[in-house]
Amino acid sequence: MKTAQGADEARRERIVEGAVKVFLAYGFQRTTMDDIARAADLSRPALYLDFKNKGDIYRAIAARKFAESTLVLERALNGDGDIEARLMDGLEQSLFSMMRVFFEAPHGAEILDAKNSLAAVEMAEWRRRFIAVIATALAAEAAARSVDLEARGFTADTLAGLLLDGIEGMKARVEGPDEWAPAARRLVRLVGLALQP
Structure with missing residues (x-):
């Protein structure tokens, strides 16, 4: 038997999953609370028990997707293989595969653009x-290789930030998902070179 809290969480999950589908199908602007309620198999009043508007639902989707992305990255970086392979695996699983879903959807670009506002x-x-x-992964790798990143003008944080900045810039420049991995691999190779003893 589900507890009230478990039932509330299950309902929220249905709403979020339903909203993702209708946002991708119709776009954020054209989607109504009625559309989301139907996709979640709920009444509109039941929807308002959890969310005050579709912006509130969008934020819940973003928080969930971002949390999943970070967990997947962490798992990949804690896996086996050299640091470059783990970074590429982590980026593919945590970022590129998620972005591909949005990129390939009719209204994916609109949904991604809405995240800033x-x-x-x-x-x-x-x-x-x-x-x-x-x-954290870069610092552990530098320590294992006895590499002093600061002597090279970096910290693990700045190197990680540069990698993410490069990836974000790359996504704006390349044509689509087929070009993400090769471009990211070059960025990851630069990080690997910074970690060479």
Whole structure:
């Protein structure tokens, strides 16, 4: 038997999952609360028990996707293989595969663009956590290789930040998902070179 809190969380999950589908299908602007309620198989009043508007739902989606992204990255970086392979695996699983879903959807670009206005706080927190996860892995790798990053003008944090800055810039420049991995691989190679003894 589900507890009230478990039932509330299950309902919120249905709402978020339903909203992702309708946002991608219709776009954020054209999606109504009725559309989201139908996709979640709920009444509109039941929807308002958890969320006051579709911007609130968007923020919940962003927070969930960002948290998943960070966990997936962390798992990949704690896996086996050299640091470059783990970084590429982590970027593919945590960032590129998620971005591909949006890139290929009819209204994916609109949904991604909305993050700056609707989920800026969640985006900033994700960026901070994403960089921290990469920096932890880079610091461990530098220590294992006895590499003094500061002597080379870096810290693990600045190197991780430069990597993410490069990836964000690359996404704006390249044509699409097929070009992400080769471009990111070059950035990851630069990080690997900074960690060479």
